[in-house]
Amino acid sequence: MMRLAELIQQFEPELLQRYAHRLLPSHRQALSALGTCRTRFAPHMLAACAGCHTQACLPHSCGHRACPHCQHFESEAWLQRQLKALVPATYFLVTFTLPAQLRTLAWSHQRVVYEALMGAAWNTLNTFSQNDPKLAGTPGALAVLHTHNRQLGFHPHVHVCMPAAALNAKERLWRTKVELGKTPGSAQPARGGYLFSHKALGKVFAAKVRAALAQAGLTLPAGLPERWVVDCKAVGDGQAALRYLGRYLYRGVISERDILRCKDGMVTFRYRDAQSGKSATRTLPGADFLWLLLQHVLPKGFVRARNFGFLHHNNRRSLRLLQVLHLRPSAPPSPPPTTSPPRPVWRCACGGAMVILRRRLRPDAMPACAAPQTERPDKADPVEASKH
Incomplete structure (x- = not known):
């Protein structure tokens, strides 16, 4: 699996050289956000464990809606709202x-x-x-x-x-x-x-x-x-x-797990073929791959x-x-729609909850703190730096 941020850092110069005349302001904003997402170039957050008081400095996520690494929580919250309806x-x-x-x-x-x-x-x-x-x-x-x-x-x-x-x-x-x-619990449409x-x-x-x-x-x-x-x-x-x-x-x-490899300037990703229903791969130059995503x-x-x-x-x-x-006989009454559930707690290695002390610290202005082995829930980032 390849990180999209790594591919942007590697192929952005070639992309700008070949497609600069076609890039829109929204494309350049996406490149800037996705290229620094959770990297050492991104703004950092300072957190401390409520139990052992150990501090950690970790990079923010970008929060861009085109980023495959972000907004898992928003995606799940949206799905739950639609299922309730x-x-x-x-x-x-x-x-x-x-x-x-x-x-x-x-x-x-x-x-x-x-x-x-x-x-x-x-x-x-x-x-x-x-x-x-x-x-x-x-x-x-x-x-x-x-x-x-x-x-x-x-x-x-x-x-x-x-x-x-x-x-x-x-x-x-x-x-x-x-x-x-008519079968209780059936999700199949009636005949015809x-x-x-x-x-x-x-x-x-x-x-x-x-x-x-x-x-x-x-x-x-x-x-x-x-x-x-x-x-x-x-x-x-x-x-x-x-x-x-x-x-x-x-x-x-695209999911980052479908970006299979990057070799000799070529990026290979996986997709599901519409005709056969089986997995297939496509390989193309790195700059062209980024351009596909930006479109x-x-x-x-x-x-x-x-x-x-x-x-x-x-x-x-x-x-x-x-x-x-008009409730289905087999379905229990559903609770009325509520507000979005709270984000999962970011926990320290000791099991204590991590509390955010400061946000959006510049990489060169971070305090001298060693990042402990913490459990940071990638599927529900506790803090997303910005929304695009």
């Missing part, structure tokens, strides 16, 4: 893909195109739900923007996880189109599970994206397909789909995951009432 219905994972002809435009106008992509995906599903005789109401959906394929190429698409259900607030009706399996026609979804989605981009003043390239690719498949009770969506939400597009750094402040309809945060009370009134 599950409703008793079969879930579908609907994937809206931007055509290849629009990728250059998407790269040049990322914020505009990504906003149009996510808005059109939700508006399409909402339109179909309102017009469906079995639903005839507002659906709930969680949309997550992904910009990469399995080989880390630039491939913008939106995954929407939504139950086959809708809420008609005016008539106070809750309708479901596809029920879960079907939400919407993927061909019809693709046609309406294409029209809505075109309209949004034209309204934004962008000129569309020639040769766009009439019907765009939309995939719609049942995913049971939704838990597995939520875990998949949360995998790349806070921790970048997926989103514009500053852009929200990658969004809740819509009755799953929006403003509808918490209605959602809670639905969960109580």
